[in-house]
Amino acid sequence: MARSSVRGKVPEVEDAMSPTAVDRDSIEDGHGGGAGDGSGDGHHGDGTGSGAGDGGPGGSDDGRRSGRGPERGRRRRRVLRWSATVLSLVILGGAGAGYLYYQHLNANIKSDDLNLGDAKDRAAQTQTNAAGQKALNILLIGSDARDTAENQKLGGAKETYGGTPLADVQMLLHVSADRSNMSVVSMPRDTLVDIPKCTDPDDGEVYGALTRTMTNQSLGRGGPGCTVATWEKLTDIHIDHFMMIDFAGVVSMADAIGGVPVCVDANVYSHTSTGKGSGLKLAEGTHAIKGEQALQWLRTRYGFEDGSDLARAKAQHMYMNSMVRQLRSEARLSNPNALRKLAEAATEAITVDDGLDSIKKMYDLATELQKVPTERITMTTMPNRYVGSRVEPTEDATQLFRLVREDIALDGKDTAKATASASPSPTDTDPAAADGEIAVQVHNGTYTDTLGAASGRAAAVAQLLAGEGFTQAVADPSAATSEETTVIRYPSADLQGDAERVAKALGIPTGQVVQSTEVTGITLYVGADWRSGSAYEAPEQDDTTPESAESMNASDTSQCMHVDPDYTY
Numbered sequence: 001m002a003r004s005s006v007r008g009k010v011p012e013v014e015d016a017m018s019p020t021a022v023d024r025d026s027i028e029d030g031h032g033g034g035a036g037d038g039s040g041d042g043h044h045g046d047g048t049g050s051g052a053g054d055g056g057p058g059g060s061d062d063g064r065r066s067g068r069g070p071e072r073g074r075r076r077r078r079v080l081r082w083s084a085t086v087l088s089l090v091i092l093g094g095a096g097a098g099y100l101y102y103q104h105l106n107a108n109i110k111s112d113d114l115n116l117g118d119a120k121d122r123a124a125q126t127q128t129n130a131a132g133q134k135a136l137n138i139l140l141i142g143s144d145a146r147d148t149a150e151n152q153k154l155g156g157a158k159e160t161y162g163g164t165p166l167a168d169v170q171m172l173l174h175v176s177a178d179r180s181n182m183s184v185v186s187m188p189r190d191t192l193v194d195i196p197k198c199t200d201p202d203d204g205e206v207y208g209a210l211t212r213t214m215t216n217q218s219l220g221r222g223g224p225g226c227t228v229a230t231w232e233k234l235t236d237i238h239i240d241h242f243m244m245i246d247f248a249g250v251v252s253m254a255d256a257i258g259g260v261p262v263c264v265d266a267n268v269y270s271h272t273s274t275g276k277g278s279g280l281k282l283a284e285g286t287h288a289i290k291g292e293q294a295l296q297w298l299r300t301r302y303g304f305e306d307g308s309d310l311a312r313a314k315a316q317h318m319y320m321n322s323m324v325r326q327l328r329s330e331a332r333l334s335n336p337n338a339l340r341k342l343a344e345a346a347t348e349a350i351t352v353d354d355g356l357d358s359i360k361k362m363y364d365l366a367t368e369l370q371k372v373p374t375e376r377i378t379m380t381t382m383p384n385r386y387v388g389s390r391v392e393p394t395e396d397a398t399q400l401f402r403l404v405r406e407d408i409a410l411d412g413k414d415t416a417k418a419t420a421s422a423s424p425s426p427t428d429t430d431p432a433a434a435d436g437e438i439a440v441q442v443h444n445g446t447y448t449d450t451l452g453a454a455s456g457r458a459a460a461v462a463q464l465l466a467g468e469g470f471t472q473a474v475a476d477p478s479a480a481t482s483e484e485t486t487v488i489r490y491p492s493a494d495l496q497g498d499a500e501r502v503a504k505a506l507g508i509p510t511g512q513v514v515q516s517t518e519v520t521g522i523t524l525y526v527g528a529d530w531r532s533g534s535a536y537e538a539p540e541q542d543d544t545t546p547e548s549a550e551s552m553n554a555s556d557t558s559q560c561m562h563v564d565p566d567y568t569y
Contacts, residue, residue, distance in 0.1 A: 102359060108347035111357035113201045114242065116222045117229025120517050121196040123238040124496040127510075133177035135407045136368065137237055141224050141244040142169025144216075164220035167227045169316070172237070174404045179368060181376035181409040185400060185549075186317070187231075188309045189216040190390045191382065196233045198226035214390065224351065234393070235401040236515055241365070242353050249349030250295045256345035259288025260323045262297055262315075263560035269569045270296070270303035277302045281569075286560075294319070303567035310381060314550065315561050317379035321554040324374055377554035378410040383546055396546035403543060406511050410545045411553065432501035435469035438522065440502055443476040445483030445525040453480035454531040461506075461526050464534050468505045476523075486527035486536060489516040498522055507536050 115122060128134045143165045166189070174183040195210040200222035207221035218227040224244050232239055245253070254260070263286045270277035280296040280303065282289075289297055298316050305311035347359070356362055383396035403410060432438070442465070444458040458475035465473035486508060490499040493515065499522050503513045506524075530536050545551055552559065 105343055105347045105359050108344070109357055109359075109362075110351040111354050112223050112244075112351055113225040114353035114355060115228045115232065115239070116198040116201065116225035117196040117233065120492055121229060121233045122493060123232040123236045124493040124515050126238045126240070129177045129407070131178070133179075135177040136173075136175040136241075136365075137239045137404075138173040138175075138365075139224075139228055139231055139239050139242040140169070140171040140173055141167050141219065141227055141242060142250070143219060143244055143246045144168045166216040167219035167224070168216050170215060170227065170231070172231060172235075172239070172404070174237075174407075175369060175372060176409060176414070177407055179371035180373075181411060181414060182369070182372045182378070183404055183410040184317070184320070184377070184379045185404060186313045186379075186381045187215060188313065188382065188384060188391050189214065190309060191215045191384060192387060192390050192392045193230055193234050195221065195226070195230050198222040198229055201225075212392075225353070228353075235405065237401060237405050241356050243356070244351045245349055247295060250298065251291050252345045253349045254289075254294035255291045256342045257290065257323060257327065259290045260294065260319060260326055261286050261288050262319055262322060263287075264563050265560050266563040266565075267568045268303045268561075268563040269567055270300045271567075272302060277567075284563075303564055305562050305564060307564060310384075310550075311561075313381045314552070317381075317552050318559045318561060321377070321379065321552065321556070321559065324377065324554050325557070328374060375553065375555040376409070376411060376413070378545070379552040379554065380410060380545065380549035383548035394548065396548045399542070399546050400549050402511055403545065408543050410549070410551060412544060432497040435501065435505070436471045438470055438498045438502060439472040439474075440465060440470055440522050440524055441474055441476050441519075442524045442526060443478070444480040445486075445527050446531050447480045447482045448528050451528075451531070457526045457531065460534075461524065461530075465502070465505070465524075470502065470505065481525075483525045483527035484529070485539060486512060486530045487525050488513045488522065489519045489525065490522045491515070491517060491519050495522055507538065509538050509541070511541065512538075 126135050126137065168189040170187045170189070172185045172187075174185070176182065191214070192212045193215045195213050195215075195218050197209045198207045198218075198221045199205070200207070205222070207226070210217075215227075215230060218230040224242050228239050228242050231237070262282075264282050264284060266284050268280065268282050270280040278296040278300040280293070280300045298319060299312070300315060301307055301309065301312045304315050343359075346362075352362070356365060380400065383394045383400060384391035385394050400410075408414060440462075442458045442462040444453060444456075446457050447453040457480075458477075462473045462475040488499050488503050488508060490496060490513070496513075496515070499513050500510060502508075502522060502524065503510065529539055
């Protein structure tokens with residue numbers, strides 16, 4: 001098993017809102033030489049010639065680090081999660097040649113560190129449910145690295161060869177604890193986020209924290225582990241694994257998988273007079289695409305709907321859904337030769353975290369993923385709004401992240417989990433200390449513009465806690481602030497169990513216990529929803545998936561991309 005080497009120096013960011021900051025559309029949207037249009041699913045960019053160029057993976061890197069440089073071409077993405085089923089061929093091996101082939105596949109795998117952020121920026125470990133089951137969260141990353149001749153040909157934009165890679169495709173794959181459902185959340189590559197401080201484990205280089213910076217820049221700040229750290233800081237969702245793929249990897253995986261049916265509602269040719277576009281050319285109807293044509297589909301922006309990254313993400317979701325149906329229905333996965341080809345492509349195409357650095361680990365993961373019925377797989381895009389030419393998460397995005405964090409199915413068919421999430425119990429990974437040993441600061445957050453602050457609430461609730469055995473509870477004497485809902489914040493994962501114990505004593509739902517760098521210890525903010533009384537009444541929570549997430553079900557065979565009339569032929 002090899003360490004990945006895909007890092008690449010990141011020029012300290014200019015203005016995040018500036019086109020030169022990391023928006024390669026201006027240089028990537030060209031034919032052949034213009035590249036990258038990608039946000040969404042793992043292969044992007046939208047330019048012709050070799051199938052590149054509309055923003056997709058549009059960058060490059062200097063190959064200084066694993067999982068990011070010359071070898072970064074091998075990291076691939078989510079496709080593996082399905083194709084990994086193919087790794088069952090390992091079981092067919094037995095001894096002798098089978099064992100040698102097993103070792104050969106292991107040697108193909110590139111791995112990198114999972115999380116490069118500081119402990120304070122990391123999300124707490126995922127809790128087990130009442131049955132002892134634990135949800136899985138996997139970050140799928142599409143790199144636009146132009147670190148090899150093949151990636152350069154596919155991605156275009158000659159001037160970016162060897163430059164810093166960008167994470168132009170980012171998708172969080174959430175598998176429920178009971179394996180009954182799966183949710184996928186795509187984040188547009190130009191989303192403005194806070195990127196935490198990241199440390200490159202290879203050379204110790206420290207990349208300082210950034211604010212309101214395009215999320216795709218995180219990859220060049222030490223590797224995929226910084227992209228993981230960025231997601232955890234934004235969502236407070238613990239990520240267990242990542243899988244990364246580049247242009248060449250997408251093509252090889254798409255070839256190994258075989259034709260995946262996709263549909264367009266009119267003839268489409270993604271090409272402009274100025275050389276922008278992915279080069280995708282399809283007649284109206286359904287077509288089985290693979291190889292470079294699959295990469296073009298996944299990178300197409302010009303030609304689909306409104307020409308935005310959001311439209312491209314939708315096309316990527318359609319491809320993924322169709323691929324899942326195809327792989328699960330085909331007999332090819334029982335064919336040893338087809339399995340071998342798929343196993344070779346998968347292990348050479350992706351870079352994974354160290355927790356997935358062997359065939360055995362990848363096979364075990366694939367086994368878990370296969371348990372989810374196709375009709376319970378839901379694809380979504382992070383709700384967002386435009387800020388100039390960029391986007392930022394909305395309140396609906398906060399809602400979507402909470403549903404994933406609390407393991408609530410996005411298809412609305414899982415009411416049991418919502419009930420369970422309202423009954424907190426200290427996490428098994430961080431057992432709570434004795435009540436009398438837990439220090440809690442209580443802050444009055446009851447202020448509203450119409451009612452002002454409820455006087456003495458911090459002292460009253462601190463006294464209530466003391467009566468429950470939390471003898472180290474103290475009232476914060478500072479001025480009251482405004483918190484719409486009562487919340488308990490804690491600074492680091494080692495205090496998660498203690499914070500949840502406080503919540504349980506007061507009847508506060510787990511969803512209102514959050515990790516935050518705004519506090520230095522466990523802090524209970526008594527909100528406007530608890531202005532009086534000794535019993536907290538938890539508010540009714542809306543556990544429906546926001547319409548702005550544009551949910552798409554994997555079993556829906558009617559999906560067809562709408563073609564922009566300006567790109568028909």
